[in-house]
Amino acid sequence: MQNQTEEESFQLQALEIQEPDENFDPQKPPQTGEEFLTHMLYERKRCPAVVTKRSSKIENNVANNAFEILVSPPLPPHKCLLPTPEWRDAQVTSFKEARTRVIALRSELHAQRYDQNIEPPLTTDVDKWLQFCREQQPLLSTLLRLSQSDLELLLEMLSRWLQQPEQSPVPFDPSEPSTLYKPLDLVQDAWLARWLYATLVCLHLPLEPHVFSTLRYIGRSCVVLRNELQPEELDRAAPYNLIITLIVLVFAQSDFAVYL
Numbered sequence: 001m002q003n004q005t006e007e008e009s010f011q012l013q014a015l016e017i018q019e020p021d022e023n024f025d026p027q028k029p030p031q032t033g034e035e036f037l038t039h040m041l042y043e044r045k046r047c048p049a050v051v052t053k054r055s056s057k058i059e060n061n062v063a064n065n066a067f068e069i070l071v072s073p074p075l076p077p078h079k080c081l082l083p084t085p086e087w088r089d090a091q092v093t094s095f096k097e098a099r100t101r102v103i104a105l106r107s108e109l110h111a112q113r114y115d116q117n118i119e120p121p122l123t124t125d126v127d128k129w130l131q132f133c134r135e136q137q138p139l140l141s142t143l144l145r146l147s148q149s150d151l152e153l154l155l156e157m158l159s160r161w162l163q164q165p166e167q168s169p170v171p172f173d174p175s176e177p178s179t180l181y182k183p184l185d186l187v188q189d190a191w192l193a194r195w196l197y198a199t200l201v202c203l204h205l206p207l208e209p210h211v212f213s214t215l216r217y218i219g220r221s222c223v224v225l226r227n228e229l230q231p232e233e234l235d236r237a238a239p240y241n242l243i244i245t246l247i248v249l250v251f252a253q254s255d256f257a258v259y260l
Helices: 006-012 034-042 055-061 085-111 126-135 148-163 190-202 210-228 234-249 254-259
Strands: none
Touching: 085 190, 085 234, 126 148, 126 190, 148 190, 148 210, 190 234, 210 234, 210 254, 234 254
């Protein structure tokens, strides 16, 4: 036992809830608070390995998130790619419904005496998180065990990957060294869009100022990437429109409204 790794120690830690048995089906939606806690335990064991303390790697990223004042991106060159008011309203309604469900689940967890403070800290290894997010769906049973601090750090990582596609590489043409990575596309790279949306849904309100700074970086990146699209690429514009819409209409960054 004394020689077990941090990851092995993490696997041995568990909430005082029923362990998933041979009849457990991770694809079956939980129907009760107890079942949801069991799902959380199942997903918890798939999260990146824990560390005993936060590394400075991500903390420094957060501290330096506003290291420069970015120039506002150009206005959209193709008005046909902008969302309609009806589309924006529908997305905001759907997002708020998702947040309402999260609040209800958190209340249910509280009623089941789930204490988030007993959770071991997750790794702050950016590469491990990148691999995890690329390979796993952003399930609520994973996200609801993250503290607000963890969610903010995750949002910061997602912002960095969105700003710097070379940090979230996807093989393009291995035979051509000059084109090892394809440009970021939130339709093809849907994992990043899914994790962005789910993390925004789960954030606790009100937000700290540095989180708004991260949101603005995300919004700017989405505007820049959408500006690169051609008029006929409306489908590819949709995920960028969604994130910009939420940043403007839900998180009250009204100056970004010019990009809608």
